[in-house]
Amino acid sequence: MTTKMKSNSRASEAWLRRMADAEDRCKSVAVGGLAHELGLIRPGAPEGPRVFGRLIEFARRARGLSVEKLAEEADVDLAELVALERDEDVAPTPRTVYQLATVLQLDTGKLMVLAGLADVEDPALNQAALKFAARSEPTARLSKAEREAFDEFVKVLVERSDGA
Amino acid sequence: MSKSRVDLVRRSDGSLVEATLVDGVEPSDLIVVERAWTIVRARLIGRLRAASVPRKEWPESWHWNWERKAPELAQLAASGFGILSDEDWQGLMLIKTAPYVARIEADRGKPLVYVDYLEVAPWNWRIPALGEEGRYKGVGSILFREAAKLSLEEGFHGRVGLHALPQAEAFYESACGMTALGRDPRKQDLVYFEFSREQAQKFLEKGGD
Numbered sequence: 253m254t255t256k257m258k259s260n261s262r263a264s265e266a267w268l269r270r271m272a273d274a275e276d277r278c279k280s281v282a283v284g285g286l287a288h289e290l291g292l293i294r295p296g297a298p299e300g301p302r303v304f305g306r307l308i309e310f311a312r313r314a315r316g317l318s319v320e321k322l323a324e325e326a327d328v329d330l331a332e333l334v335a336l337e338r339d340e341d342v343a344p345t346p347r348t349v350y351q352l353a354t355v356l357q358l359d360t361g362k363l364m365v366l367a368g369l370a371d372v373e374d375p376a377l378n379q380a381a382l383k384f385a386a387r388s389e390p391t392a393r394l395s396k397a398e399r400e401a402f403d404e405f406v407k408v409l410v411e412r413s414d415g416a
Numbered sequence: 417m418s419k420s421r422v423d424l425v426r427r428s429d430g431s432l433v434e435a436t437l438v439d440g441v442e443p444s445d446l447i448v449v450e451r452a453w454t455i456v457r458a459r460l461i462g463r464l465r466a467a468s469v470p471r472k473e474w475p476e477s478w479h480w481n482w483e484r485k486a487p488e489l490a491q492l493a494a495s496g497f498g499i500l501s502d503e504d505w506q507g508l509m510l511i512k513t514a515p516y517v518a519r520i521e522a523d524r525g526k527p528l529v530y531v532d533y534l535e536v537a538p539w540n541w542r543i544p545a546l547g548e549e550g551r552y553k554g555v556g557s558i559l560f561r562e563a564a565k566l567s568l569e570e571g572f573h574g575r576v577g578l579h580a581l582p583q584a585e586a587f588y589e590s591a592c593g594m595t596a597l598g599r600d601p602r603k604q605d606l607v608y609f610e611f612s613r614e615q616a617q618k619f620l621e622k623g624g625d
């Protein structure tokens with residue numbers, strides 16, 4: 253492939269500054285599709301994001317996967333995954349949630365709720381999420397208690413996935 | 417692929433910064449873009465959520481995945497433009513020269529350049545709620561200018577069409593001077609905008625607004 257430098261008419265400084273200032277007076281310049289095209293964007297679940305990172309970490313460790321390996325298998329950005337597990341106030345993208353749900357064999361819809369990307373009135377899920385958050389600590393290996401907490405939470409995710 | 421020099425405005429001091437406009441973005445470039453933009457987007461959205469900023473106020477393109485748009489570049493009538501600076505992609509635009517046609521009455525049915533996607537890098541987003549001013553401004557304008565120029569080169573007389581996200585409607589209508597032709601039920605009810613020949617000429621010469 254050849255690359256050539258074009259000698260096209262460059263925007264004048266006056267034009268650029270005028271338009272750049274106009275951009276700043278507007279909220280966005282984006283052209284494309286809206287998030288609701290995906291059917292995902294509704295008011296979020298308040299407890300979700302914190303639990304989401306913890307759940308992903310536990311599910312990964314329960315399968316003996318390193319962060320790098322999970323990122324590779326799920327084809328998600330490593331830095332994003334690390335930030336998610338560390339609860340660095342990072343919001344996962346719908347694609348990331350979908351990819352992780354597929355690899356970790358978790359229910360996509362429920363994970364979307366936990367990630368704050370979808371809102372489903374589900375007191376049982378919220379309760380299970382809170383319980384899981386309270387009983388889990390991010391250590392290198394899953395303790396028996398953590399394992400039980402994780403299994404219990406996954407059970408709720410799986411049990412309720414059909415009717416949600 | 418061709419490259420040309422363009423300028424951007426650095427928000428921190430208002431100075432002009434030379435950048436490279438790439439005509440002929442490759443699918444592999446979209447992968448690079450997505451890898452670089454994803455984590456920045458995610459961190460900003462996380463901060464918006466932590467600050468309890470209502471979701472309707474979030475940048476409406478936060479969920480996009482440019483990597484998934486790579487197959488569209490394989491279409492004959494599609495091409496991608498991007499702006500490179502600091503070794504980072506500062507913004508991208510995908511356009512199509514077919515099969516879209518003009519809807520403005522005077523030119524109805526005539527070919528135009530359709531802007532399929534346009535977005536600036538998340539580090540260029542200006543988000544007052546977070547105190548984020550963004551690195552460069554003018555990225556969207558320079559990209560959109562290329563769409564109008566391409567329309568002239570293709571013999572479409574500057575005709576350009578696009579569906580703007582709601583937060584961008586003011587930019588295309590007021591700042592660029594396009595005509596709003598109403599909500600389009602075939603495209604998520606987004607407002608469709610179009611340049612007539614005269615509007616495009618005015619935009620290229622003077623800018624809108």
